[in-house]
Amino acid sequence: MKVYLKTEDEIELMRQANHLIALTFAELAHHIRPGVTTLDLDKVAEEFIRDHGAIPSFKNFPNPGGTPFPGSICTSVNDVVVHGVPNKETVLKEGDIISVDCGTVLNGFNGDSCYTYCVGEVSDEAKRLLRTTRDSLYKGIEVAVAGNHLGDIGAAVQDFCEAQGYGVVRELVGHGIGREMHEDPPVPNYGKRGNGMKLKECICIAIEPMITQKERYIGICPDKWTVKTQDGGLAAHFEHSIVVRRGKAEILSSFEEVDKVIGPIQY
Numbered sequence: 042m043k044v045y046l047k048t049e050d051e052i053e054l055m056r057q058a059n060h061l062i063a064l065t066f067a068e069l070a071h072h073i074r075p076g077v078t079t080l081d082l083d084k085v086a087e088e089f090i091r092d093h094g095a096i097p098s099f100k101n102f103p104n105p106g107g108t109p110f111p112g113s114i115c116t117s118v119n120d121v122v123v124h125g126v127p128n129k130e131t132v133l134k135e136g137d138i139i140s141v142d143c144g145t146v147l148n149g150f151n152g153d154s155c156y157t158y159c160v161g162e163v164s165d166e167a168k169r170l171l172r173t174t175r176d177s178l179y180k181g182i183e184v185a186v187a188g189n190h191l192g193d194i195g196a197a198v199q200d201f202c203e204a205q206g207y208g209v210v211r212e213l214v215g216h217g218i219g220r221e222m223h224e225d226p227p228v229p230n231y232g233k234r235g236n237g238m239k240l241k242e243c244i245c246i247a248i249e250p251m252i253t254q255k256e257r258y259i260g261i262c263p264d265k266w267t268v269k270t271q272d273g274g275l276a277a278h279f280e281h282s283i284v285v286r287r288g289k290a291e292i293l294s295s296f297e298e299v300d301k302v303i304g305p306i307q308y
Contacts, residue, residue, distance in 0.1 A: 042225045044217060046243040051150060051219065052284055052293070055245060056150030058095065059282050059294040062143045065089050066299035073158050075135045079116035083127035087113035089147055098144035098151055098222050107265025115142035115155075117267075122251050122259055122276040123213055124266045128156065131231050135161040136173065140278040141255045144222055151222045153247045154294035155280035159308065166254065167275055168206065168308030174252040174277035175223070179202045181250065182200045182283055185290040187242040195232025198250045208257030210276075220230070220280055245293070249280030 047055070068089050069082055071297030090097045090113065091263040097113035104110065117125035118133070125131075127138075133235045137160040139188070142189040145152045157171050213221065226238050230250050253259075257276035262269060270276050284291040300306065 042238070044225050044238070044244060045219055046241060047113045047219055047245050047284070048243075052243070052245065054148045054150040055152060055219065055282065056293045058145045058147040058150050059148060060156060061090065061093050061095050061145050062152045063295040063298045065143055065145075065183070066154070066296070067302045068160065069141060070299050070302040073133065073139065073160060075161055077133050078118070078129050078157050079118065079125065079127040079131045079133070079139070080129045081195060082116055083112045083114055086143060091236055094137045095147040098146045100143075102222070102306060103154055104265055108307070110266060115140070117142070117276070117278065119275055120270045120273050122210060122253065122268045122270060123244055123278060126264055126266050127305045130173050133160045134193060135165050136167075138163055138167050138275060138277065142278065142280065151218050151281050152281065152294065153218055153222060155209075155249060155278045156296060156299055157279060158303075163308075170252065170254050170275055171277050172308045173205050173207060174250050176281045176283060177250045177252065178248060181248045182281060182290050182292065185240065185248065185283055185285055187285055187287045189240050190237045191226060191228060191240065192232035192233055192236030193234050194248060195229040195237075196234045199231040202250065205271040208253035208255060210253060210257055210259055212249040214250055215247045215280070218245050218247045232292065242285055242287055245282065245284040246285070247280055247282045251276065251278045
């Protein structure tokens with residue numbers, strides 16, 4: 042495993058790439074409503090990203106088991122955990138939840154973040170899942186500091202979510218990030234405190250809890266991309282790109298812009 046420590050100049054470039062994702066999430070918030078297709082959202086995101094001088098990093102991302110990813114964002118609705126492929130057949134309806142995972146390449150460096158939206162008024166059960174998943178992300182970030190271990194991050198997410206009766210997906214994990222979208226180290230959302238690689242200052246990672254309403258077990262669809270819960274329960278996904286620092290991690294991505302559009306947190 043080869044982990045790259047980033048310079049402050051490189052971190053600044055990653056901060057800019059992630060800021061564009063934050064703006065993209067805010068732009069998408071104006072379009073997410075009943076009657077809109079996930080392909081409509083993909084077109085909005087791709088145009089917005091390219092108009093700001095960046096490349097959507099998910100577009101044509103290779104898949105060893107199938108065709109390259111066709112979209113610019115992942116649009117994962119309800120029981121889709123991750124990697125939902127934008128298409129004209131999936132029409133959002135009142136009460137849905139949709140996780141939008143977005144990556145950008147700007148000035149040679151990657152940004153990566155995910156936000157789960159409510160479509161209109163959603164159930165109390167869905168709100169609780171979203172709130173727990175989002176809170177678990179920050180639980181993980183709190184312990185992503187120099188001197189701690191990767192296992193501390195996973196344990197913080199796992200303990201918080203499982204205590205509330207939710208499933209924590211094992212097969213999909215966070216990752217290092219920088220010049221490449223996926224770098225070492227892998228960052229699981231489960232683990233034991235004190236286990237795993239020791240965190241050093243200026244390691245950049247993407248922490249991304251993928252939490253299920255019921256059982257944690259997942260399956261992959263015939264398109265070789267779309268990952269769903271096996272039991273049909275809802276799934277939520279929030280992600281930030283961060284820098285490991287001493288004392289307190291620095292979050293490079295942001296939900297502030299999208300929260301301003303949506304208003305007070307719906308859940």
